[in-house]
Amino acid sequence: MESRRGPLKSAVPSNVVSLVRRCSRTACGRPAVATLTYVYADSTAVLGPLATYAEPHCYDLCAEHSERLTAPRGWEVVRLLDGSAPARPSGDDLEALANAVREAARPQERAAEAGGARSADPREVARRGHLRVLRSPDN
Numbered sequence: 001m002e003s004r005r006g007p008l009k010s011a012v013p014s015n016v017v018s019l020v021r022r023c024s025r026t027a028c029g030r031p032a033v034a035t036l037t038y039v040y041a042d043s044t045a046v047l048g049p050l051a052t053y054a055e056p057h058c059y060d061l062c063a064e065h066s067e068r069l070t071a072p073r074g075w076e077v078v079r080l081l082d083g084s085a086p087a088r089p090s091g092d093d094l095e096a097l098a099n100a101v102r103e104a105a106r107p108q109e110r111a112a113e114a115g116g117a118r119s120a121d122p123r124e125v126a127r128r129g130h131l132r133v134l135r136s137p138d139n
Contacts, residue, residue, distance in 0.1 A: 021054060023062035032060030036069065045071045048080035104130050 021032040035051040036059040038044075047066055051058060061069065071077045126133040 021050070021060050023065055024059040025061065025065050028062060028065065030062035030064065033063045034061045034066040035059070036061055036066070043075045044078055045069070045075055046078045046080065 022028070023030050023032050024036075032050055034047055034049060035055075037046045037048075037055075037057070039046060047061070047069055050060065054060065069077060121132075121134070123134040123137075124132050125135055
């Protein structure tokens with residue numbers, strides 16, 4: 001194709017195809033790491049791991065833009081965790097860990113208080129921490 005000034009040249013040669021998807025934000029050329037989808041019916045913006053395929057109604061975002069994402073007033077942002085990213089422990093996780101430690105310490109407290117008496121279950125042969133060894137039903 002030619003114009004008055006001569007042949008038109010593309011900024012990117014047609015034989016070069018990039019396999020890396022780029023951030024959809026204007027003037028950002030960083031690689032995309034997350035996909036943003038708007039659910040208009042629920043006034044929700046869903047930000048999740050990078051989608052397998054580029055969809056026309058979704059936006060690919062780089063790490064910086066996905067961290068700084070805000071939604072319009074009245075909208076909710078739902079962030080789906082990527083399975084490869086290490087999850088930070090929540091308050092519930094820490095509480096569950098503390099409860100498990102307390103529970104593991106209880107059998108020794110009960111055994112000390114009961115003077116080494118066996119548990120109420122007659123099938124129990126031995127106990128180690130929170131685990132019990134039981135006799136098989138046919139013995």
